[in-house]
Amino acid sequence: MPPNSNPFRPLLLRQTRLTATAMSTSVAVAAAVAGVGVYALYLRRSSAAQITGADAKSGSGKPIFGSFGFHSLRLHSTELINHNTKKLRFELPDPSQPSGLSLTSALLTVSFPSGRWLPVLRPYTPTNPLDEPGYVELMVKLYPGGKQSTHLHSLKPGDRLTVAPIKEIAWTPNKHAHVALIAGGAGITPMYQLTRGILSNPQDKTRITLVWGVNSDEDIFLGDEFAALEKQHPGRFKAVYVVSQPGAGSPHQKGYVTKQVLENAGLSAASEKNKDIKVLVCGPPPMEKALTGTKGWMGNATAGVLTELGYSPNQVHRF
Structure with missing residues (x-):
């Protein structure tokens, strides 16, 4: 599907403007729920080749999260770092580029656990250096009954996860002593x-x-x-x-x-x-x-x- 033919592009542009403001993550997620719910239908109707193909291109010269949008990332590896927390390392489509995220940015994760039709959305903050090329890491704590944390802990290398960037506050160096x-x-x-x-x-x-x-x-x-x-x-x-x-x-x-x-x-x-x-x-x-x-x-x-x-x-x- 050509980029400009996405029927949900106006909705995504509206979300871009929303997340550009200094809103809290909880407000950003609430504003995105309606849009993601509709966009989930688009993901469901898209073939796996369409979704992963767009994100599999390398050498684009641009960070993947330089602007708002949904992307499918491939899980590279997992590591259990304590009794209930896993480090999940995802590959970026261009191994020569960093994520493009700025300080206090998070990733809105979108999944369909156990064949759910409606998506489960949770924000997670990357913990690896933001200028590291090729990868983004999430540390995910497993909560009893947690839909998203349980799903993320079940992922195996090679599995994919849909994410979109969320901007938190705009950090300005030396603004506060x-x-x-x-x-x-x-x-x-x-x-x-x-x-x-x-x-x-x-x-x-x-x-x-x-x-x-x-x-x-x-x-x-x-x-x-x-x-x-x-x-x-x-x-x-x-x-x-x-x-x-x-x-x-x-x-x-x-x-x-x-x-x-x-x-x-x-x-x-x-x-x-x-x-x-x-x-x-x-x-x-x-x-x-x-x-x-x-x-x-x-x-x-x-x-x-x-x-x-x-x-x-x-x-x-x-x-």
């Missing part, structure tokens, strides 16, 4: 992408404080990577771990991400060092609500921990 990254569980992946992106840019002097809350010590699956970044960038990057159920002899503090934990990590808005700070939050909904509060109905809004610490809404962004 300090950035606080507060993550829960698998919400660490966008924080890891951003941390490594900032620290690998010699022009970006932003200071980073990371607070990561997990269930067990084994859930700190990027601990070695963060330790290496701390060693390479002393005084600029600090990682704090909070474990709700630590093992015997655990070096990490027990509990949850609370006001006191954030204060102890140096993240009070009253601190002189935090006058120019941006706070980014990504984690399970209960954690995010506790941190950012709720708008509520009929005036029943609740203030979150970050408000209690002195942060204004425009200083906080939820992935």
Whole structure:
């Protein structure tokens, strides 16, 4: 089918404009659901040769995710990195080109588990260097009953996955002197992408404080990577771990991400060092609500921990 004959092209262009704004991932996904649902029919009616053929061309000279669009990627390999998280490495159609994704970008994954007619959509943040040519990697935590995570964990090398890029916030180097990254569980992946992106840019002097809350010590699956970044960038990057159920002899503090934990990590808005700070939050909904509060109905809004610490809404962004 010629590029301009796609009947859903106007809908996809509308989604491109939507995702170009600084909306949260959850809003972007909600805006895309209707479009992807219709576009799924197009995918169903397209032959496998049509879908994979367009993405199998190499030497195009252009990154695959340079603009919005759906693409089919072939799974190269899988690696179990802890008791419930897999690293999935997908091949890009042009092995000489990087993905074209920018900092704080995610991939909207689209699948049809167990022969479903309607697609399952979930966003995942790539964790390999964005300038690495030929590949994109996703770290996927398996959730009990999770439709997409179960499907992705079942994939074998050679299987294919349909994805589309989602832009999060537009990161500008040195716009903020300090950035606080507060993550829960698998919400660490966008924080890891951003941390490594900032620290690998010699022009970006932003200071980073990371607070990561997990269930067990084994859930700190990027601990070695963060330790290496701390060693390479002393005084600029600090990682704090909070474990709700630590093992015997655990070096990490027990509990949850609370006001006191954030204060102890140096993240009070009253601190002189935090006058120019941006706070980014990504984690399970209960954690995010506790941190950012709720708008509520009929005036029943609740203030979150970050408000209690002195942060204004425009200083906080939820992935």
